[in-house]
Amino acid sequence: MDDVDCLVLGLGAMGSATLYHLARMKQSVVGIEQFETGHGFGSSHGHSRAFRVFYHDPLYTELAEATLPLWQELQEASGESLIHLCGFLAYGGIESPLFEQNLTAIRRSRAEFEQLTPEDVTMQFPALQLPKQSMACFTPRAGFLDASRCVMAHLSEAQKFGAAVHEQVRVENIEFAGDRPGVVRTSVGDFRADRLVVTAGPWTADVLNKLRLPLTVTRQQKFYFRPDGPLLQGPTDLPVYADYDTRFYGFPMHGPGIKVADDSRGDTTHPDHIDRTIQQTTRQSLNKWLKALMPKYSFQFHEASTCMYTETPDQDFLIGRHPHHPNVLVGGGFSGHGFKFSTLIGLILAQLxxxxxxxWPIERFALDRFD
Ligand SMILES: Cc1cc2nc3c(=O)[nH]c(=O)nc-3n(C[C@H](O)[C@H](O)[C@H](O)COP(=O)(O)OP(=O)(O)OC[C@H]3O[C@@H](n4cnc5c(N)ncnc54)[C@H](O)[C@@H]3O)c2cc1C
Structure with missing residues (x-):
């Protein structure tokens, strides 16, 4: 049996960030991951996640703005290119309630933003042609994160500060013992940990099965297309763009092409049995949408991959102490919008x-709010 001060269970976006911040705070910390680090079976893999401050609630705008300098710090320390501030363009129909709600919230925040007409958008980004009856909001201090690179940068920086990383080790059971997490049984042996952080993504409800957390895991897919035109070459030609009516969104050229996805909730699933077959109807709808948004181009489908959202009933996160075991911390239920905050969430969990x-104001994310 290995004795450890602190164990982080799950090394996706949240676990890798927590490991990094704990190691930076000079804690003796071990991270455990059931697959290889950087794997594609959870929620944090791929070339991009939107970094936006345009939110339905100023709390999230405030948290996103506070996260940006942490990403820039990690980018500098690791020497990796992690964040691309190409801006975020949201648009919706004249009476779109979701868009209006976000616009009201951004007006109440201190974030920089610009309201644009469809004509203004085409002036600024000649490739884009929004529907005539739409309104748009551009936030310049936004863009996207290179997701897998962020996870790997957190892990390698954590290791430089002395953290240990165990890959391909599955936690099979946690035997809680009063205040302490007790014994963590894994596929390669047992650990006795004083403190435990559970960041198991779509497996969180399984790992903490006694808590009966109301989490729903859904299957989501992202699609890469390549434009035929030579003009869309790099991340600065386009912002990240999101249609608040269809819930489709897309990115500039990055990695294998232009990534687009549907933010609507997919089929409910379990992470161990997820169907990764690519949905051709979604592919066709996204291709059609892309073509209408950028009519000067045609787009060829290139590749697609599958990912998961882990949703809470109110789509707010779960961050905080286990209600019965104070030395167990949990970060989960990121409801399809957690990646951008992951380095801040890692810091918050490390501080706890x-x-x-x-x-940080995390009361709203308490684990027992659904009891
Ligand atoms: C298609 C898609 C698009 C998204 N777009 C955005 C976006 O644009 N912007 C944004 O901010 N967010 C976005 N998100 C959400 C964001 O990616 C997630 O909120 C975030 O990645 C969740 O990270 P996580 O660490 O909680 O989960 P995961 O990345 O799944 O990590 C959990 C880890 O725990 C490990 N694990 C689980 N159980 C065990 C066990 N028993 N033993 C050992 N290891 C274990 C898993 O293998 C996994 O590596 C998107 C998500 C998807 C799926």
């Missing part, structure tokens, strides 16, 4: 472990 409190 080391300092037993955090200055």
């Amino acid at each position: 472990v080391v300092e037993e409190s955090t200055p």
